[in-house]
Each structure stands twice: as structure tokens, then as C-alpha cells.
Amino acid sequence: MQTVPQLPLRCWAEIDLAALERNLKLIRASxxxxxxxxxxxxxxxxxxxxxxxxxxxxxxxxxxxxxxxxxxxxxxxxxxxxxxxxxxxxxxxxxxxxxxxxxxxxxxxxxxxxxxxxxxxxxxxxxxxxxxxxxxxxxxxxxxxxxxxxxxxxxxxxxxxxxxxxxxxxxxxxxxxxxxxxxxxxxxxxxxxxxxxxxxxxxxxxxxxxxxxxxxxxxxxxxxxxxxxxFGILPHPNSMLARVHTEPVFSFHTRVGMVKRLPSGTGISYGRTCSLKRDSAVAILCAGYGDGIARACSNRSHVLIHGQRCPVLGRVTMDQTIVDVTDVSGVKCGDEAVLVGRQQGAEISIAEFSARSDSIPWETLCSVTKRVPRIYKTSLGL
Ligand SMILES: Cc1ncc(COP(=O)(O)O)c(C=O)c1O
Missing domain, CATH: 3.20.20.10 (Alanine racemase)
Known part of the structure; x- marks a missing residue:
């Protein structure tokens, strides 16, 4: 039988179990x-x-x-x-x-x-x-x-x-x-x-x-x-539970599959709901609604690449999402894009990611599909 090669991750969720443990202890202490x-x-x-x-x-x-x-x-x-x-x-x-x-x-x-x-x-x-x-x-x-x-x-x-x-x-x-x-x-x-x-x-x-x-x-x-x-998420943005100082356990990541230049006026994705307003560089991400990026994020969400916010262009599709990287220099195939989480000091919270699709963190977490491997960070943090 042929052994399955170790393939790179195209879209994954990181689960920080040490943060989970700290959160429980912080909640208990409160x-x-x-x-x-x-x-x-x-x-x-x-x-x-x-x-x-x-x-x-x-x-x-x-x-x-x-x-x-x-x-x-x-x-x-x-x-x-x-x-x-x-x-x-x-x-x-x-x-x-x-x-x-x-x-x-x-x-x-x-x-x-x-x-x-x-x-x-x-x-x-x-x-x-x-x-x-x-x-x-x-x-x-x-x-x-x-x-x-x-x-x-x-x-x-x-x-x-x-x-x-x-x-x-x-x-x-x-x-x-x-x-x-x-x-x-x-x-x-x-x-x-x-x-x-x-x-x-x-x-x-x-x-x-x-x-x-x-x-x-x-x-x-x-x-x-x-x-x-x-899980380190507040029940609403102004929650006084911020004083408990829990931290997010979940983050959501994908990678750039391709970068290309397109001329001003080009329609993007199904239905051409977005028309480029300038000559642009777009990155095609290796994740779509088949992974848990809600289609309602179309034309509304952002992702982080090289620590900079890149807007989603056009409709999210099953396996790919298109983002504007015109203002981010040096983006190339294989670069990491953060859908939820931190990158180089910038952050997209799950509250923000959810709100962009008129959803709530509870639903967003349940919508990350089984195609997405969960990668566990297990350090005991002692
Ligand atoms: C009966 C019940 N108790 C507790 C909870 C936990 O709620 P929360 O995730 O807001 O802490 C839920 C979540 O839906 C629930 O249905």
C-alpha cells in the first residue's frame, strides 16, 4: 500500500490548549x-x-x-x-x-x-x-x-x-x-x-x-x-468580562495559492459583484466556504497578509477567496493569510470576522468544516 505523503496545510485552525487551561483558571479565580x-x-x-x-x-x-x-x-x-x-x-x-x-x-x-x-x-x-x-x-x-x-x-x-x-x-x-x-x-x-x-x-x-x-x-x-x-471570546464587544483577561484559543489560517495582476474594470468572482477600481494585484487564497469562510463575507471581510489588512474582493467561492494585495509588497504563492487571529501585531478577532457575515462567534466556530485540520498547541505553560 502506498503511504500518504506529508502534505502542507492549505487551511487550518490552531487551537492553543495552554491558553484554554489558563482561561479556565482565570475564570475560576474570578x-x-x-x-x-x-x-x-x-x-x-x-x-x-x-x-x-x-x-x-x-x-x-x-x-x-x-x-x-x-x-x-x-x-x-x-x-x-x-x-x-x-x-x-x-x-x-x-x-x-x-x-x-x-x-x-x-x-x-x-x-x-x-x-x-x-x-x-x-x-x-x-x-x-x-x-x-x-x-x-x-x-x-x-x-x-x-x-x-x-x-x-x-x-x-x-x-x-x-x-x-x-x-x-x-x-x-x-x-x-x-x-x-x-x-x-x-x-x-x-x-x-x-x-x-x-x-x-x-x-x-x-x-x-x-x-x-x-x-x-x-x-x-x-x-x-x-x-x-x-475559549477566550467575550459574549459581546463591551463585555465587562474583559477584566478576566482570557485569551483566544482558536485562530484560523490559510495560504496564498497565486498572485496576479488584473486591469482596472475587471469583474471578480461569480456574479462579478466587484469591479476593480484600479489596476490591482490580487491574491487567490486556498480556502473558501468549503472551509468555513461564510459566503456572506463576500466583499466585506478582510484577511491579514504580511501583517496588513487585505479586503475580500467579490464572492467567496467553495475553495478559493480573492483578496486585494495591491498595497502589500512582495506577496507570493505560499504566504500565510490569517482569517482570524494575529499577524505581526495586527489582529482580526473572531467577533469582527463573524460580524462581517452577520454571524456570531458561536456559529462561526461551529462552521469551520471538517476539511480544516485542527493543529493543537499543547505546551503545558507551567
Ligand atoms: C443550556 C446552555 N448552557 C450554557 C451554554 C454556554 O453558553 P456560552 O457559550 O454563552 O457560555 C449554552 C450555550 O449555548 C447552553 O445552551
Whole structure:
């Protein structure tokens, strides 16, 4: 069999695991010491790679992991038995049997789920761990906060279902602190409708990254559920979480495949949506929407080459993106172009890259395709 040669990278993401570890420690240091850290690592750890990210977060001292589904939870179980893993999304009935087998914690929002998990526990002879999910104004999963007492009472009649925590999720913590406070009030009122809760044993959590901005540290909250901030990204540009000094874990890179000169008036790319206003030098980059550069970046984004901002010309195509390098001297085939990250003192943040395509960092990270290798920087940074 022919061995595959070691080929150069055309488009890649760099994942700085040492920065990830520092970020977790900084976030922890900004919180009261009794607060448990639930690391949100759904969607392949926000595109950073589940195994590498989780392994490093385990090393760094995360207390618990939150994922979207049973497949992701099983992947974490392969890495180690010690950490509780909470599935945030509803389970499909065929998935119930894996809860006990893989020691996975489910979020419970309905009496039907309680009955299903009770049945799954009875069949396997195992107790199923759950967190009660309370909808305080997200309008997504969770029991409506005014009905939490009834669901809790129902749960108490299910001997194979063990309540390990309760939580809610904020709908607009990044833009509406008053409503976030209202959600906190509704959550605490819902907990008061559940007599006999043991707050010394249960994990009580609400704060996502943006929630940390308005957290008051009041009882009985004793855990936070952090996704974006641990990857060094602020939930919005003016966030006071800048004071935590986390640093980006992710950067996005490609290379120049060709440079050529074109005369003024030339139409660029599909649909000729850009017409050159001067005689120009253009660079053809080795990445397009097939790698995760949104087509909505067409005519709007910039990349860094030789530390200088180069505007995207015309439509982003599947495998190539065209940029203006007229004002950058000496650009040649093979040069690196930075899509997100730093180069020679210049920076394009993921917030900027996302905004250029009317997107958000969460979505941008999930849109980097599987064609793009993730290159891990693993220095322990001790
Ligand atoms: C239920 C839940 N909790 C926590 C988070 C983490 O949010 P963030 O990435 O803003 O910290 C998410 C992310 O979408 C979520 O859906």
C-alpha cells in the first residue's frame, strides 16, 4: 500500500490548549471558591475538538461537562469515569437506555421524561441521575417555572430517578440585564416550590458566559456553565468580562495559492459583484466556504497578509477567496493569510470576522468544516 505523503496545510485552525487551561483558571479565580465549573463542550467543543479540549479541561480542573447529546456524552466517558456529564438537549426514547450504562446525567423537563427514565432505570437496575431544567423565559427546553413544583413532586415518586441538580438558561444575558434578573427571580421562586431540596448536595446553576456579568453570587447558586468565555471570546464587544483577561484559543489560517495582476474594470468572482477600481494585484487564497469562510463575507471581510489588512474582493467561492494585495509588497504563492487571529501585531478577532457575515462567534466556530485540520498547541505553560 502506498503511504500518504506529508502534505502542507492549505487551511487550518490552531487551537492553543495552554491558553484554554489558563482561561479556565482565570475564570475560576474570578468566582467565589465554592462555585463549581461546568464546562460546556457541545458541538465538538465549539469546533475546537472534543477529545483534546475535554482532556485539557479535565487536567485544568473542570468539575463537570455539559454536552448536547448522548453521542457527545459517550465520547467524554471514553476519556475518563470521574466527571459527571450532563446532556442539555432532550433525549430521544431510544437513547434512554444509555444513561445508566454510561453514567450520563439527563436534563428533565417533563413528566413523560421522568417516566421514561424511571422505566430505563428499573430495567437496568441503575439509578438515573438528572438535573431539573426550569424554563424561566428562554421558551426552549425546561418545565415552565410556574409548574416546576408539580414536576418535582412527580419526580419524587420515581425511585430510579435521582435529582442531582437544577438549572435554567438565560435568553438575553448579553443584552438585557433586567430580564436576566427576572429570570433569576423566577428560578429561585420555582425552587421554593420544590420542598425538601438539599442545596448542600444539589448543583444549582444558571450562568452562561454573559450571565457571569450580572451574577450576584447569591445562594443557592453554586455552579456556572461556561462555553464561549473559556475559549477566550467575550459574549459581546463591551463585555465587562474583559477584566478576566482570557485569551483566544482558536485562530484560523490559510495560504496564498497565486498572485496576479488584473486591469482596472475587471469583474471578480461569480456574479462579478466587484469591479476593480484600479489596476490591482490580487491574491487567490486556498480556502473558501468549503472551509468555513461564510459566503456572506463576500466583499466585506478582510484577511491579514504580511501583517496588513487585505479586503475580500467579490464572492467567496467553495475553495478559493480573492483578496486585494495591491498595497502589500512582495506577496507570493505560499504566504500565510490569517482569517482570524494575529499577524505581526495586527489582529482580526473572531467577533469582527463573524460580524462581517452577520454571524456570531458561536456559529462561526461551529462552521469551520471538517476539511480544516485542527493543529493543537499543547505546551503545558507551567
Ligand atoms: C443550556 C446552555 N448552557 C450554557 C451554554 C454556554 O453558553 P456560552 O457559550 O454563552 O457560555 C449554552 C450555550 O449555548 C447552553 O445552551
Amino acid at each position: 468566582l467565589p471558591s465554592h462555585i463549581k465549573y461546568v464546562a460546556v463542550v457541545k458541538a465538538d467543543a465549539y469546533g475546537h475538538g472534543l477529545y483534546q479540549t475535554v482532556a485539557r479541561l479535565m487536567h485544568a480542573g473542570a468539575d463537570l461537562f455539559a454536552v448536547a447529546n448522548v453521542t457527545e456524552a459517550m465520547a467524554i466517558r471514553e476519556l475518563g469515569p470521574g466527571w459527571p456529564v450532563l446532556v442539555l438537549s432532550p433525549l430521544l426514547p431510544e437513547e434512554d437506555k444509555y444513561l445508566g450504562e454510561y453514567d450520563i446525567t439527563a436534563a428533565v423537563s417533563t413528566a413523560d421524561e421522568v417516566d421514561r427514565f424511571e422505566a430505563a432505570g428499573r430495567v437496568t437496575g441503575k439509578t438515573i441521575a438528572v438535573h431539573l431544567k426550569i424554563d424561566t423565559g428562554m421558551g426552549r427546553v425546561g418545565v415552565w417555572h410556574e409548574q416546576a413544583g408539580e414536576l418535582y413532586a412527580h419526580m419524587r415518586s420515581a425511585p430510579h430517578v435521582r435529582l442531582d441538580g437544577a438549572f435554567t438558561h438565560f435568553s438575553s444575558a448579553d443584552e438585557d440585564p433586567a430580564f436576566t434578573d427576572e429570570q433569576r427571580r423566577r428560578f429561585l421562586a420555582a425552587l421554593r416550590r420544590c420542598p425538601g431540596l438539599d442545596f448542600n448536595r444539589l448543583l444549582i446553576h444558571a450562568d452562561n458566559s454573559a450571565g457571569l456579568e450580572t451574577a450576584h453570587g447569591e445562594q443557592p447558586f453554586n455552579a456556572v456553565r461556561v462555553g464561549l468565555l473559556q
